[in-house]
Amino acid sequence: MDIAVTELMERFYGLLWPMLRISALLVAAPIFSLRAVNLRIRIVLAMAITWLVYPLHDWPVIDPLTPAGLLEISNQLMIGLLMGLMLQVVTAAIVLAGQSIANAIGLSMATMIDPNMGNVPVISQFLLIMATLIFVGLGGHALLLNLVVESFNTLPIGSNLMSTEAMKHVIAWSSMLFLGALLTALPVLVALLFINIGLGVATRAAPSLNIFSVGFPAMIFAGFGVLILALPSIGARIQWLWMQGFFQVRALVGIS
Template identity: 40%
Template sequence: MLELSDAQIGGWVASFLLPLFRVGALLMVMPVIGTAIVSTRVRLFLTIAITLAIVPVLPPSPEFDALSLQGLLYIAQEILIGAVMGFSLQLFFHLFVVAGQIIAIQMGLGFASMIDPTNGISVPVIGQFLTMLTTLLFFSMNGHLVVFEVLVESFTTMPSGNGGLLTDQFWLLANRLGWVMGAGLLVALPAITALLVINIAFGVMTRAAPQLNIFSIGFPMTLVMGMIIFWIGMADILSQYQRFSSEALSWLGELVRAR
Protein backbone atom coordinates (compact mmCIF):
# COMPACT_ATOMS: atom_id res chain seq x y z
CA MET A 1 0.00 0.00 0.00
CA LEU A 2 1.33 3.39 -1.00
CA GLU A 3 1.90 5.71 1.94
CA LEU A 4 2.67 9.38 1.65
CA SER A 5 4.15 11.46 4.42
CA ASP A 6 3.14 15.00 5.24
CA ALA A 7 6.51 16.23 3.97
CA GLN A 8 5.99 14.60 0.58
CA ILE A 9 2.50 16.02 0.22
CA GLY A 10 3.72 19.45 1.33
CA GLY A 11 6.55 19.35 -1.22
CA TRP A 12 4.17 18.47 -4.05
CA VAL A 13 1.73 21.18 -3.04
CA ALA A 14 4.51 23.77 -2.79
CA SER A 15 5.98 22.84 -6.18
CA PHE A 16 2.59 23.42 -7.81
CA LEU A 17 0.94 26.09 -5.66
CA LEU A 18 3.52 28.88 -5.88
CA PRO A 19 3.94 28.74 -9.69
CA LEU A 20 0.14 28.56 -9.97
CA PHE A 21 -0.29 31.91 -8.24
CA ARG A 22 2.44 33.62 -10.28
CA VAL A 23 1.04 32.36 -13.58
CA GLY A 24 -2.51 33.17 -12.50
CA ALA A 25 -1.62 36.73 -11.48
CA LEU A 26 0.08 37.31 -14.83
CA LEU A 27 -2.89 36.02 -16.82
CA MET A 28 -5.34 38.05 -14.73
CA VAL A 29 -3.48 41.33 -15.32
CA MET A 30 -1.87 41.05 -18.77
CA PRO A 31 -3.61 42.56 -21.83
CA VAL A 32 -6.26 40.67 -23.82
CA ILE A 33 -6.22 37.49 -21.69
CA GLY A 34 -6.67 39.45 -18.47
CA THR A 35 -9.60 41.52 -19.78
CA ALA A 36 -13.35 41.05 -19.59
CA ILE A 37 -13.53 39.49 -23.06
CA VAL A 38 -11.95 36.30 -21.66
CA SER A 39 -14.05 34.68 -18.95
CA THR A 40 -12.60 33.91 -15.54
CA ARG A 41 -13.18 30.20 -16.05
CA VAL A 42 -11.11 30.19 -19.25
CA ARG A 43 -8.31 32.07 -17.51
CA LEU A 44 -8.41 29.56 -14.67
CA PHE A 45 -8.11 26.64 -17.08
CA LEU A 46 -5.23 28.36 -18.88
CA THR A 47 -3.50 28.98 -15.56
CA ILE A 48 -3.73 25.32 -14.53
CA ALA A 49 -2.66 24.07 -17.97
CA ILE A 50 0.37 26.39 -18.19
CA THR A 51 1.40 25.60 -14.61
CA LEU A 52 1.24 21.83 -15.23
CA ALA A 53 3.33 22.30 -18.38
CA ILE A 54 6.13 24.34 -16.79
CA VAL A 55 6.38 22.80 -13.30
CA PRO A 56 8.65 19.89 -14.41
CA VAL A 57 11.30 22.34 -15.71
CA LEU A 58 11.20 24.77 -12.77
CA PRO A 59 13.70 24.83 -9.91
CA PRO A 60 12.44 23.23 -6.68
CA SER A 61 10.16 25.34 -4.54
CA PRO A 62 10.62 25.69 -0.77
CA GLU A 63 8.51 23.47 1.40
CA PHE A 64 5.98 25.31 3.53
CA ASP A 65 2.61 24.97 5.18
CA ALA A 66 0.03 26.56 2.89
CA LEU A 67 -2.07 27.71 5.85
CA SER A 68 0.80 29.24 7.82
CA LEU A 69 1.84 32.89 7.82
CA GLN A 70 4.99 32.05 5.90
CA GLY A 71 2.93 30.30 3.23
CA LEU A 72 0.62 33.30 2.87
CA LEU A 73 3.64 35.59 2.47
CA TYR A 74 5.07 33.33 -0.23
CA ILE A 75 1.73 33.34 -2.07
CA ALA A 76 1.41 37.14 -1.80
CA GLN A 77 4.92 37.51 -3.17
CA GLU A 78 4.13 35.31 -6.18
CA ILE A 79 0.96 37.29 -6.88
CA LEU A 80 2.92 40.57 -6.79
CA ILE A 81 5.56 39.26 -9.20
CA GLY A 82 2.94 38.08 -11.70
CA ALA A 83 0.92 41.28 -11.37
CA VAL A 84 3.99 43.48 -11.95
CA MET A 85 4.83 41.52 -15.12
CA GLY A 86 1.26 41.81 -16.40
CA PHE A 87 1.06 45.52 -15.63
CA SER A 88 4.28 46.17 -17.53
CA LEU A 89 2.63 44.64 -20.62
CA GLN A 90 -0.40 46.86 -20.05
CA LEU A 91 1.88 49.88 -20.32
CA PHE A 92 3.04 48.74 -23.75
CA PHE A 93 -0.53 48.39 -25.05
CA HIS A 94 -1.66 51.69 -23.57
CA LEU A 95 0.99 53.70 -25.40
CA PHE A 96 -0.99 53.14 -28.60
CA VAL A 97 -4.18 54.15 -26.80
CA VAL A 98 -2.47 57.37 -25.75
CA ALA A 99 -1.30 57.95 -29.34
CA GLY A 100 -4.84 57.43 -30.65
CA GLN A 101 -6.29 59.86 -28.12
CA ILE A 102 -3.74 62.55 -29.02
CA ILE A 103 -4.42 62.16 -32.75
CA ALA A 104 -8.20 62.16 -32.23
CA ILE A 105 -8.14 65.34 -30.16
CA GLN A 106 -5.81 67.09 -32.62
CA MET A 107 -8.02 66.30 -35.62
CA GLY A 108 -11.27 67.14 -33.85
CA LEU A 109 -12.47 63.55 -33.56
CA GLY A 110 -12.20 63.31 -29.80
CA PHE A 111 -15.99 63.35 -29.46
CA ALA A 112 -16.30 60.13 -31.51
CA SER A 113 -15.85 57.47 -28.86
CA MET A 114 -16.97 53.93 -28.27
CA ILE A 115 -17.01 51.48 -25.39
CA ASP A 116 -13.82 49.49 -25.10
CA PRO A 117 -14.97 45.90 -24.39
CA THR A 118 -11.66 45.01 -22.77
CA ASN A 119 -11.75 47.74 -20.12
CA GLY A 120 -15.39 48.79 -20.11
CA ILE A 121 -14.60 52.49 -20.59
CA SER A 122 -15.25 54.96 -23.41
CA VAL A 123 -12.25 55.64 -25.64
CA PRO A 124 -11.80 57.49 -28.98
CA VAL A 125 -12.41 55.40 -32.07
CA ILE A 126 -8.84 55.87 -33.31
CA GLY A 127 -7.46 54.69 -29.98
CA GLN A 128 -9.68 51.60 -30.11
CA PHE A 129 -8.56 50.90 -33.69
CA LEU A 130 -4.89 51.08 -32.68
CA THR A 131 -5.59 48.82 -29.69
CA MET A 132 -7.16 46.12 -31.88
CA LEU A 133 -4.33 46.45 -34.41
CA THR A 134 -1.72 46.11 -31.66
CA THR A 135 -3.50 43.05 -30.27
CA LEU A 136 -3.49 41.32 -33.66
CA LEU A 137 0.19 42.14 -34.23
CA PHE A 138 1.11 40.97 -30.72
CA PHE A 139 -0.40 37.50 -31.18
CA SER A 140 0.54 37.10 -34.84
CA MET A 141 4.20 37.78 -34.01
CA ASN A 142 4.13 35.35 -31.05
CA GLY A 143 4.54 38.05 -28.43
CA HIS A 144 2.58 35.92 -25.96
CA LEU A 145 5.12 33.10 -26.36
CA VAL A 146 7.93 35.51 -25.50
CA VAL A 147 6.00 36.55 -22.40
CA PHE A 148 5.62 32.93 -21.29
CA GLU A 149 9.33 32.34 -21.92
CA VAL A 150 10.18 35.30 -19.68
CA LEU A 151 7.72 33.94 -17.11
CA VAL A 152 9.50 30.58 -16.98
CA GLU A 153 12.87 32.34 -16.75
CA SER A 154 11.60 34.43 -13.83
CA PHE A 155 11.40 31.30 -11.67
CA THR A 156 15.17 30.99 -12.03
CA THR A 157 16.09 34.65 -11.60
CA MET A 158 13.45 35.27 -8.90
CA PRO A 159 12.90 31.86 -7.26
CA SER A 160 9.67 31.18 -5.42
CA GLY A 161 9.96 32.20 -1.80
CA ASN A 162 13.12 34.20 -2.44
CA GLY A 163 11.97 37.23 -4.43
CA GLY A 164 12.86 39.85 -1.86
CA LEU A 165 10.68 42.89 -1.30
CA LEU A 166 10.36 43.67 -5.04
CA THR A 167 11.55 47.21 -4.34
CA ASP A 168 13.69 47.38 -7.48
CA GLN A 169 10.85 46.02 -9.63
CA PHE A 170 8.37 48.64 -8.41
CA TRP A 171 10.96 51.39 -8.91
CA LEU A 172 11.59 50.31 -12.50
CA LEU A 173 7.85 50.11 -13.10
CA ALA A 174 7.33 53.64 -11.80
CA ASN A 175 10.09 54.95 -14.06
CA ARG A 176 8.38 53.28 -17.02
CA LEU A 177 5.19 55.30 -16.64
CA GLY A 178 6.82 58.30 -18.33
CA TRP A 179 7.90 56.05 -21.20
CA VAL A 180 4.25 55.45 -22.10
CA MET A 181 3.53 59.15 -22.62
CA GLY A 182 6.78 59.71 -24.53
CA ALA A 183 6.29 56.70 -26.80
CA GLY A 184 2.65 57.56 -27.42
CA LEU A 185 3.61 61.11 -28.35
CA LEU A 186 6.31 59.78 -30.67
CA VAL A 187 3.80 57.55 -32.48
CA ALA A 188 1.38 60.48 -32.90
CA LEU A 189 4.07 63.07 -33.74
CA PRO A 190 3.79 62.91 -37.58
CA ALA A 191 0.02 63.39 -37.46
CA ILE A 192 0.33 66.16 -34.87
CA THR A 193 2.89 68.03 -36.98
CA ALA A 194 0.84 67.77 -40.18
CA LEU A 195 -2.38 68.85 -38.47
CA LEU A 196 -0.56 71.74 -36.82
CA VAL A 197 0.54 73.00 -40.24
CA ILE A 198 -3.07 72.73 -41.46
CA ASN A 199 -4.36 74.68 -38.46
CA ILE A 200 -1.70 77.38 -39.01
CA ALA A 201 -2.80 77.62 -42.65
CA PHE A 202 -6.41 78.13 -41.57
CA GLY A 203 -5.26 80.78 -39.12
CA VAL A 204 -3.47 82.65 -41.92
CA MET A 205 -6.60 82.38 -44.10
CA THR A 206 -8.75 83.79 -41.32
CA ARG A 207 -6.33 86.66 -40.83
CA ALA A 208 -6.29 87.44 -44.57
CA ALA A 209 -10.06 87.11 -45.03
CA PRO A 210 -11.89 87.86 -41.74
CA GLN A 211 -15.29 87.41 -43.40
CA LEU A 212 -14.46 83.74 -44.03
CA ASN A 213 -16.39 81.40 -41.71
CA ILE A 214 -13.49 79.33 -40.48
CA PHE A 215 -15.67 77.03 -38.36
CA SER A 216 -17.83 75.85 -41.25
CA ILE A 217 -14.78 75.21 -43.44
CA GLY A 218 -11.93 74.48 -41.05
CA PHE A 219 -13.53 71.75 -38.97
CA PRO A 220 -14.58 69.48 -41.90
CA MET A 221 -11.26 70.06 -43.65
CA THR A 222 -9.27 69.28 -40.51
CA LEU A 223 -11.30 66.13 -39.99
CA VAL A 224 -10.87 64.91 -43.57
CA MET A 225 -7.18 65.79 -43.71
CA GLY A 226 -6.67 64.15 -40.33
CA MET A 227 -8.14 60.88 -41.61
CA ILE A 228 -5.96 61.05 -44.73
CA ILE A 229 -2.84 61.74 -42.64
CA PHE A 230 -3.73 58.90 -40.26
CA TRP A 231 -4.21 56.54 -43.23
CA ILE A 232 -0.83 57.53 -44.68
CA GLY A 233 0.79 57.10 -41.25
CA MET A 234 -0.43 53.48 -41.09
CA ALA A 235 2.31 52.59 -43.57
CA ASP A 236 4.87 53.03 -40.78
CA ILE A 237 2.90 51.49 -37.92
CA LEU A 238 4.58 48.08 -38.28
CA SER A 239 8.09 49.45 -37.80
CA GLN A 240 6.91 51.48 -34.81
CA TYR A 241 5.24 48.43 -33.30
CA GLN A 242 8.37 46.30 -33.76
CA ARG A 243 10.52 48.97 -32.16
CA PHE A 244 8.36 49.50 -29.09
CA SER A 245 7.41 45.83 -28.67
CA SER A 246 11.08 44.81 -28.72
CA GLU A 247 11.85 47.49 -26.16
CA ALA A 248 8.89 46.49 -23.95
CA LEU A 249 9.67 42.76 -24.03
CA SER A 250 13.37 43.29 -23.37
CA TRP A 251 12.44 45.58 -20.50
CA LEU A 252 10.13 42.84 -19.17
CA GLY A 253 13.13 40.51 -19.08
CA GLU A 254 15.15 43.12 -17.23
CA LEU A 255 12.29 43.56 -14.78
CA VAL A 256 12.31 39.96 -13.59
CA ARG A 257 16.11 39.94 -13.43
CA ALA A 258 16.32 43.14 -11.36
CA ARG A 259 17.76 42.74 -7.89
Protein backbone atom coordinates in the same frame (compact mmCIF):
# COMPACT_ATOMS: atom_id res chain seq x y z
CA MET B 1 -4.00 6.19 3.35
CA ASP B 2 -2.21 8.74 5.55
CA ILE B 3 0.87 8.47 3.35
CA ALA B 4 -1.20 9.09 0.22
CA VAL B 5 -2.85 12.15 1.76
CA THR B 6 0.54 13.52 2.84
CA GLU B 7 2.00 13.06 -0.64
CA LEU B 8 -1.08 14.67 -2.17
CA MET B 9 -0.76 17.72 0.09
CA GLU B 10 2.94 18.05 -0.70
CA ARG B 11 2.19 17.88 -4.41
CA PHE B 12 -0.53 20.51 -3.98
CA TYR B 13 1.79 22.83 -2.06
CA GLY B 14 4.40 22.37 -4.79
CA LEU B 15 1.95 23.21 -7.60
CA LEU B 16 0.52 26.18 -5.72
CA TRP B 17 3.53 28.50 -6.01
CA PRO B 18 4.13 28.42 -9.78
CA MET B 19 0.39 28.58 -10.42
CA LEU B 20 0.06 31.76 -8.35
CA ARG B 21 2.67 33.59 -10.41
CA ILE B 22 1.32 32.32 -13.72
CA SER B 23 -2.29 33.12 -12.78
CA ALA B 24 -1.39 36.66 -11.73
CA LEU B 25 0.39 37.18 -15.05
CA LEU B 26 -2.65 35.98 -17.01
CA VAL B 27 -4.86 38.40 -15.08
CA ALA B 28 -2.72 41.47 -15.85
CA ALA B 29 -0.99 40.77 -19.18
CA PRO B 30 -2.27 42.03 -22.55
CA ILE B 31 -4.38 39.61 -24.63
CA PHE B 32 -4.82 37.23 -21.68
CA SER B 33 -6.55 39.91 -19.58
CA LEU B 34 -9.23 40.57 -22.20
CA ARG B 35 -12.78 39.79 -21.18
CA ALA B 36 -13.06 37.51 -24.21
CA VAL B 37 -10.60 35.25 -22.38
CA ASN B 38 -12.95 34.39 -19.55
CA LEU B 39 -12.09 33.03 -16.13
CA ARG B 40 -12.47 29.38 -17.10
CA ILE B 41 -10.01 29.72 -19.98
CA ARG B 42 -7.48 31.47 -17.72
CA ILE B 43 -7.77 28.77 -15.05
CA VAL B 44 -7.33 25.95 -17.57
CA LEU B 45 -4.41 27.75 -19.23
CA ALA B 46 -2.73 28.45 -15.88
CA MET B 47 -3.14 24.81 -14.82
CA ALA B 48 -1.72 23.55 -18.12
CA ILE B 49 1.34 25.82 -17.96
CA THR B 50 1.89 24.96 -14.30
CA TRP B 51 1.75 21.25 -15.07
CA LEU B 52 4.38 21.70 -17.80
CA VAL B 53 6.65 23.85 -15.60
CA TYR B 54 6.38 21.69 -12.49
CA PRO B 55 8.86 18.92 -13.52
CA LEU B 56 11.53 21.49 -14.44
CA HIS B 57 12.28 22.71 -10.90
CA ASP B 58 12.44 21.58 -7.31
CA TRP B 59 9.64 23.38 -5.49
CA PRO B 60 9.77 24.09 -1.76
CA VAL B 61 6.97 22.83 0.43
CA ILE B 62 5.60 25.84 2.34
CA ASP B 63 2.37 25.80 4.27
CA PRO B 64 0.31 28.68 2.78
CA LEU B 65 -1.52 29.17 6.09
CA THR B 66 1.63 30.17 7.97
CA PRO B 67 2.99 33.74 8.04
CA ALA B 68 5.83 32.71 5.71
CA GLY B 69 3.31 31.11 3.35
CA LEU B 70 1.07 34.18 3.27
CA LEU B 71 4.09 36.37 2.56
CA GLU B 72 5.15 34.07 -0.26
CA ILE B 73 1.63 34.15 -1.76
CA SER B 74 1.77 37.94 -1.84
CA ASN B 75 5.26 37.83 -3.34
CA GLN B 76 4.31 35.44 -6.16
CA LEU B 77 1.19 37.43 -6.98
CA MET B 78 3.21 40.64 -7.06
CA ILE B 79 5.79 39.17 -9.46
CA GLY B 80 3.12 38.02 -11.91
CA LEU B 81 1.16 41.28 -11.69
CA LEU B 82 4.24 43.45 -12.23
CA MET B 83 5.25 41.43 -15.29
CA GLY B 84 1.80 41.96 -16.78
CA LEU B 85 1.49 45.61 -15.80
CA MET B 86 4.84 46.43 -17.42
CA LEU B 87 3.27 45.52 -20.77
CA GLN B 88 0.00 47.28 -19.95
CA VAL B 89 2.00 50.53 -20.06
CA VAL B 90 2.30 49.98 -23.82
CA THR B 91 -1.47 49.54 -24.12
CA ALA B 92 -2.08 52.74 -22.15
CA ALA B 93 0.39 54.63 -24.35
CA ILE B 94 -1.48 53.49 -27.48
CA VAL B 95 -4.81 54.60 -26.00
CA LEU B 96 -3.34 58.00 -25.12
CA ALA B 97 -1.91 58.37 -28.63
CA GLY B 98 -5.33 57.63 -30.10
CA GLN B 99 -6.94 60.21 -27.83
CA SER B 100 -4.39 62.85 -28.92
CA ILE B 101 -5.00 62.11 -32.60
CA ALA B 102 -8.78 62.16 -32.12
CA ASN B 103 -8.60 65.53 -30.36
CA ALA B 104 -6.46 66.98 -33.13
CA ILE B 105 -8.78 65.73 -35.87
CA GLY B 106 -11.93 66.82 -34.05
CA LEU B 107 -13.32 63.38 -33.22
CA SER B 108 -12.92 63.55 -29.46
CA MET B 109 -16.70 63.09 -29.06
CA ALA B 110 -16.76 60.00 -31.29
CA THR B 111 -16.23 57.34 -28.63
CA MET B 112 -16.90 53.64 -28.21
CA ILE B 113 -17.50 51.53 -25.12
CA ASP B 114 -14.60 49.13 -24.88
CA PRO B 115 -15.27 46.32 -22.37
CA ASN B 116 -11.59 46.33 -21.38
CA MET B 117 -10.54 49.99 -21.55
CA GLY B 118 -13.86 51.76 -20.95
CA ASN B 119 -15.03 54.74 -22.99
CA VAL B 120 -12.29 55.44 -25.58
CA PRO B 121 -12.25 57.38 -28.89
CA VAL B 122 -12.70 55.41 -32.08
CA ILE B 123 -9.12 56.24 -33.13
CA SER B 124 -7.84 54.68 -29.90
CA GLN B 125 -10.00 51.61 -30.53
CA PHE B 126 -8.56 51.30 -34.03
CA LEU B 127 -4.99 51.60 -32.75
CA LEU B 128 -5.70 49.04 -30.03
CA ILE B 129 -6.93 46.53 -32.61
CA MET B 130 -3.82 47.17 -34.70
CA ALA B 131 -1.59 46.83 -31.62
CA THR B 132 -3.26 43.53 -30.71
CA LEU B 133 -2.64 42.16 -34.21
CA ILE B 134 0.99 43.30 -34.05
CA PHE B 135 1.36 41.68 -30.62
CA VAL B 136 0.04 38.35 -31.90
CA GLY B 137 2.05 38.66 -35.12
CA LEU B 138 5.24 39.12 -33.12
CA GLY B 139 4.43 36.02 -31.10
CA GLY B 140 4.07 38.18 -27.99
CA HIS B 141 1.86 35.65 -26.25
CA ALA B 142 4.55 32.97 -26.65
CA LEU B 143 7.31 35.38 -25.60
CA LEU B 144 5.35 36.32 -22.50
CA LEU B 145 4.79 32.72 -21.46
CA ASN B 146 8.48 32.01 -22.10
CA LEU B 147 9.41 34.93 -19.83
CA VAL B 148 7.29 33.66 -16.95
CA VAL B 149 8.79 30.18 -17.31
CA GLU B 150 12.35 31.58 -17.34
CA SER B 151 11.55 33.79 -14.35
CA PHE B 152 11.48 30.70 -12.14
CA ASN B 153 15.22 30.32 -12.82
CA THR B 154 16.15 33.91 -12.00
CA LEU B 155 13.49 34.46 -9.31
CA PRO B 156 12.90 31.08 -7.68
CA ILE B 157 10.26 30.57 -5.05
CA GLY B 158 11.37 32.47 -1.97
CA SER B 159 12.96 35.36 -3.87
CA ASN B 160 11.60 38.83 -3.20
CA LEU B 161 11.00 41.27 -6.05
CA MET B 162 9.82 44.12 -3.80
CA SER B 163 13.16 45.91 -3.71
CA THR B 164 14.00 49.57 -4.18
CA GLU B 165 15.74 48.91 -7.49
CA ALA B 166 12.77 46.98 -8.87
CA MET B 167 10.36 49.75 -7.91
CA LYS B 168 12.64 52.37 -9.49
CA HIS B 169 12.71 50.28 -12.64
CA VAL B 170 8.91 50.07 -12.78
CA ILE B 171 8.46 53.81 -12.13
CA ALA B 172 11.06 54.74 -14.75
CA TRP B 173 9.38 52.52 -17.33
CA SER B 174 5.96 54.02 -16.57
CA SER B 175 7.16 57.28 -18.18
CA MET B 176 6.92 55.44 -21.50
CA LEU B 177 3.14 55.90 -21.19
CA PHE B 178 3.58 59.55 -22.23
CA LEU B 179 6.73 59.22 -24.34
CA GLY B 180 5.34 56.28 -26.31
CA ALA B 181 2.06 58.10 -26.90
CA LEU B 182 3.94 61.19 -28.13
CA LEU B 183 6.18 59.19 -30.47
CA THR B 184 3.22 57.25 -31.88
CA ALA B 185 0.99 60.26 -32.50
CA LEU B 186 3.75 62.71 -33.51
CA PRO B 187 3.53 62.28 -37.34
CA VAL B 188 -0.20 63.00 -37.36
CA LEU B 189 -0.01 65.82 -34.81
CA VAL B 190 2.78 67.65 -36.66
CA ALA B 191 0.96 67.42 -40.00
CA LEU B 192 -2.30 68.65 -38.48
CA LEU B 193 -0.43 71.50 -36.79
CA PHE B 194 0.76 72.80 -40.16
CA ILE B 195 -2.76 72.42 -41.55
CA ASN B 196 -4.09 74.47 -38.64
CA ILE B 197 -1.47 77.13 -39.33
CA GLY B 198 -2.54 77.22 -42.98
CA LEU B 199 -6.19 77.61 -41.98
CA GLY B 200 -5.23 80.42 -39.62
CA VAL B 201 -3.36 82.25 -42.39
CA ALA B 202 -6.35 81.79 -44.75
CA THR B 203 -8.73 83.15 -42.13
CA ARG B 204 -6.46 86.13 -41.54
CA ALA B 205 -6.28 86.83 -45.27
CA ALA B 206 -10.05 86.47 -45.76
CA PRO B 207 -11.82 87.58 -42.54
CA SER B 208 -15.22 86.86 -44.05
CA LEU B 209 -14.34 83.17 -44.25
CA ASN B 210 -16.12 81.17 -41.56
CA ILE B 211 -13.31 79.14 -40.01
CA PHE B 212 -15.71 76.80 -38.20
CA SER B 213 -17.74 75.84 -41.28
CA VAL B 214 -14.61 75.33 -43.39
CA GLY B 215 -11.97 74.28 -40.89
CA PHE B 216 -13.85 71.49 -39.11
CA PRO B 217 -14.62 69.32 -42.19
CA ALA B 218 -11.20 70.17 -43.65
CA MET B 219 -9.48 68.92 -40.48
CA ILE B 220 -11.47 65.69 -40.52
CA PHE B 221 -10.67 64.88 -44.15
CA ALA B 222 -7.05 65.96 -43.81
CA GLY B 223 -6.69 64.10 -40.51
CA PHE B 224 -7.90 60.81 -41.95
CA GLY B 225 -5.65 61.26 -44.98
CA VAL B 226 -2.61 61.93 -42.82
CA LEU B 227 -3.51 59.01 -40.53
CA ILE B 228 -3.68 56.62 -43.50
CA LEU B 229 -0.31 57.83 -44.78
CA ALA B 230 1.23 57.57 -41.29
CA LEU B 231 -0.04 54.04 -40.54
CA PRO B 232 3.25 52.31 -41.54
CA SER B 233 5.27 54.52 -39.18
CA ILE B 234 2.65 54.14 -36.42
CA GLY B 235 2.74 50.35 -36.82
CA ALA B 236 6.53 50.35 -36.62
CA ARG B 237 6.39 52.49 -33.49
CA ILE B 238 3.86 50.15 -31.86
CA GLN B 239 6.09 47.18 -32.67
CA TRP B 240 9.03 49.02 -31.10
CA LEU B 241 6.97 49.70 -27.97
CA TRP B 242 6.06 46.02 -27.59
CA MET B 243 9.70 44.96 -27.96
CA GLN B 244 10.80 47.56 -25.42
CA GLY B 245 8.13 46.24 -23.07
CA PHE B 246 9.49 42.70 -23.34
CA PHE B 247 13.05 43.94 -22.75
CA GLN B 248 11.89 45.78 -19.63
CA VAL B 249 10.14 42.67 -18.30
CA ARG B 250 13.30 40.64 -18.87
CA ALA B 251 15.32 43.23 -16.99
CA LEU B 252 12.79 43.29 -14.16
CA VAL B 253 12.99 39.57 -13.48
CA GLY B 254 16.74 39.45 -14.07
CA ILE B 255 16.83 37.47 -17.33
CA SER B 256 20.04 38.23 -19.24
